[in-house]
Amino acid sequence: AQSVTQLGSHVSVSEGALVLLRCNYSSSVPPYLFWYVQYPNQGLQLLLKYTSAATLVKGINGFEAEFKKSETSFHLTKPSAHMSDAAEYFCAVSEVAFGAQKLVFGQGTRLTINP
């Protein structure tokens, strides 16, 4: 079974600082990895996904993530935080079982931006 671990349930950075949200995965097959974001009172929105093409994936709102097989990691970064980035972020791995796709999520990381 595949699993995802997000290090740090809460991360706080200053506006303009680097954002780094950590995600490590465990998978017996080449993983397909996703980062989702949830803003208050909204559904989860896809930020970016890795599907075995380029290891550096660019997403929306200036976020990117790098797939590192040797470290089993898929950390999310943004060079300069903005107040609007305050949200909860979820890393997930996709698996197919019984002919059906499902997402296996990490515990989530709540990002706070300090002015």
Place this chain on the structure above:
Amino acid sequence: EAGVTQFPSHSVIEKGQTVTLRCDPISGHDNLYWYRRVMGKEIKFLLHFVKESKQDESGMPNNRFLAERTGGTYSTLKVQPAELEDSGVYFCASSPQGTGRDYEQYFGPGTRLTVT
């Protein structure tokens, strides 16, 4: 294009009562998923419909949970009778035809269920 909608947004019920959650997927999406997040824990898969058929219900906690998808459109998730441990946020997601591992799932805002 309307997104995935869920009703109600919040529900507070007493232990032993019944609650029905509804999800309306994006129009034309064959795949519909239910997930749950218990307080402080990760979001966990409950089940997956392809049109009106249950494809995978391996994540359903027990037989107090019943999911249906009428005519392959909206879906309901009924909890009967509710227990305290059923409290959490229930998410619905949908995706177009097919089940590739790289497919994006589109999520609704969730229903927050509190059982007292």
